Amino acid sequence: MDGQLLLVLLLLLLGASGPEGQGPGPGEPEEEPPKEEIPEEDGILVLSRRNLGLALREHRTLLVQFYAPWCGHCKALAPEYSKAAALLAAESAKARLAKVDGPAEAELTEEFAVTTYPTLKFFRDGNRTHPEEYTGPREAEGIAEWLRRRAGPSATRLEDEDGAQALIDGRDVVVIGFFQDLQDEDVATFLALAQDALDMTFGLTDQPKLFQKFGLTKDTVVLFKKFDEGRADFPVDEELGLDQGDLSHFLLTHSMRLVTEFNSQTSPKIFSAGILNHLLLFVNQTLASHRELLAGFGEAAPPFRGQVLFVVVDVGADNGHVLRYFGLKAEEAPTLRFINMETTKKYAPAHGGPLTATSVTAFCHAVLGGEVKPYLLSQELPPDWDQRPVKTLVGKNFEQVAFDETKNVFIKFYAPWCTHCKEMAAAWEALADKYKDHEDIIIAELDATANELEAFPVHGFPTLKFFPAGPGRKVIEYKSTRDLETFSKFLDSGGELPAEEPAEEPAAPFPETPANSTTEPKEEL
Structure with missing residues (x-):
């Protein structure tokens, strides 16, 4: 009996290491299981419940779009999302884009509380429990820049005058934080704001020679611009430190021109500027007599910076919706209108006198001082208004x-x-x-x-x-x-x-x- 048992054991050992590929021989390394590959489409990782964890381990910064195949807004976003992936790949950026078919991955949509499509969530350092809700741009360069600011430093470290001047010369609006100690918590506040202010370029420095070059003796955030005053300073409060909300409002206010022409590119910034009072000059830019009014309008603007946003609306351009909103016709230009964006109350000058810096200033003061009553739009009453049910x-x-x-x-x-x-x-x-x-x-x-x-x-x-x-x-x-x-x-x-x-x-x-x-x-x- 003992001999039979020994024979069985011997045969089992031989079978486990035989030459038919059933196992490695003595001293041979064991084969590693094949590494799981995450599928991709147009450079975008295709995620599921099965591979999301792997993607989070492999990629430090990951933007995930939850989409539905039938969703029209998802289809509109798709080409921009693919272009953003290509931009980041061309730069060998660490950030990656991914997508999840929401209806097909019900467990993931429930885990991340996805209720609408498209929903985009940003994951950092493999943190699965607290992703950041993406509220950034929906065009390729904006998506890519949003991710760049999170994957890498959101501000360029400046060491010398040449580097600082090159940064300032390279963009219309550049923001530089001058901090004597880059470990200070004010620097973290500055960098956090820089992550989302995508229409501005940011730098920071602690170099005394750069403080001296720009005439600074204390921590200050400076906005450099190629228009209007050219520069605006925001000193850091020595006791309270740097308040992100106050700095954000300062940058929004001073990064806009004293007079902004209304169009599809500027309108988002006009409405997000946080300035509730808007003064609009309606002109026909094809007429020389109208263009001559722009100088006086701009001359009146500086004292109202931060309180009233001065906007020019060209009635000869594609701005019919703005005219309708104010109850105006193109032939009524040139004219002024004032609006408070919070109350939507609109104001018109009492008299149609000449539009000069003096008259524009007086109109602003009159509205702000409560001396002008708002007007209400009304269509004419149709003669048959009560004839239908x-x-x-x-x-x-x-x-x-x-x-x-x-x-x-x-x-x-x-x-x-x-x-x-x-x-x-x-x-x-x-x-x-x-x-x-x-x-x-x-x-x-x-x-x-x-x-x-x-x-x-x-x-x-x-x-x-x-x-x-x-x-x-x-x-x-x-x-x-x-x-x-x-x-x-x-x-x-x-x-x-x-x-x-x-x-x-x-x-x-x-x-x-x-x-x-x-x-x-x-x-x-």
């Missing part, structure tokens, strides 16, 4: 109709371009037809892009409001399903709905125009 309201007849104490008035505030408004148009017409014989009920609509109301602003489209009969100017906002049945229940109950009624669909933001639409749309899951 859906009544037409404009600014001039709104108060009279909406607050008629003998009527229950249900009003749709809409924009001609609003998709949600168009989708509910048939239901609104059907509602008006259903109640056309009820003398105490009025169904109406008002184009809120062409008519403004003193009673309240309209911030989204469609906005639906019910004005019940009786005293007190009562207003009830409708926030439920936009269909005939639910509209009818709401009217029949005097402006109330059961608590279980579903919430309304999202409203389009106001105003949604090329002029100020700077956020990137997303598609919901």
Whole structure:
């Protein structure tokens, strides 16, 4: 029995190291399992639940796009995303781009709380639990630059005068931080801001000779620019240190020209500048007499820097949406308009005198001092405004109709371009037809892009409001399903709905125009 057991063991040992490739012989190294490769498409890593961990281990900085094959916004982003990957690859950059098919990878979309497409998240140093939400540009160079600033230093270290001068000469706007101690926490604040200020180039130095060259004796952030004053200094508070919010506002304010011409390239910066008051000069740049006004307009601007943004709008260019927003026609140029971006209140000069530096300055002071009343846009009242089941309201007849104490008035505030408004148009017409014989009920609509109301602003489209009969100017906002049945229940109950009624669909933001639409749309899951 013992001999048989010994024979079996001997055969097993021989089989484990035999010549048929069943295992390595004595002294031979064991074969390593093949290394897993992450698939790529157009230089973009294709990730899944199975290989995300590997990608995070292999790449210190990783931008991941969660997309859906059916998503229109994802398809629009795709070519720019691929170009950004190519730019980074050409530079041998450490940062990589990746993508995840969200619907196919439900576990990952749930793990990272992805609810809309496209959603982009930035992972650093393999940290899977706290990725940074990407809110940067959606064009190739902007995506690449955003990643460059995170993968490498966001500011160039300057050691001598030649390097500093070369940096300043190379760009229209350059920001240099002069810090006596580069280990100071103010430097970290400066570098963090530099990561996101992609339209500016940043440098930093601790060299005494550079402090001396630029006339500095204390820590200071200096903005160099090839226009207007040429330079603006932001001294670091010796007690409080460098406040990122204050520095950001300073850089936004001083990196803009004293007078900015409105166009598709400058509009995002105009609306993100954080300056609430805007003064607009409408001119026709093809006319010499109009161009001559620009000098006086610019002469008035310096005392208002940081308080009022001076903007030139060429009525001869593709700026019709701006004219409509202010209720202007091209032939009314040259003229001024003032707007507060927070309240959306608009102001016009009381008299059409000559546009000089003196008159522009006086108009600004008058508006800021509360001496000028805002004006409200209103279309002309159509003669047949009450002949259809859906009544037409404009600014001039709104108060009279909406607050008629003998009527229950249900009003749709809409924009001609609003998709949600168009989708509910048939239901609104059907509602008006259903109640056309009820003398105490009025169904109406008002184009809120062409008519403004003193009673309240309209911030989204469609906005639906019910004005019940009786005293007190009562207003009830409708926030439920936009269909005939639910509209009818709401009217029949005097402006109330059961608590279980579903919430309304999202409203389009106001105003949604090329002029100020700077956020990137997303598609919901």
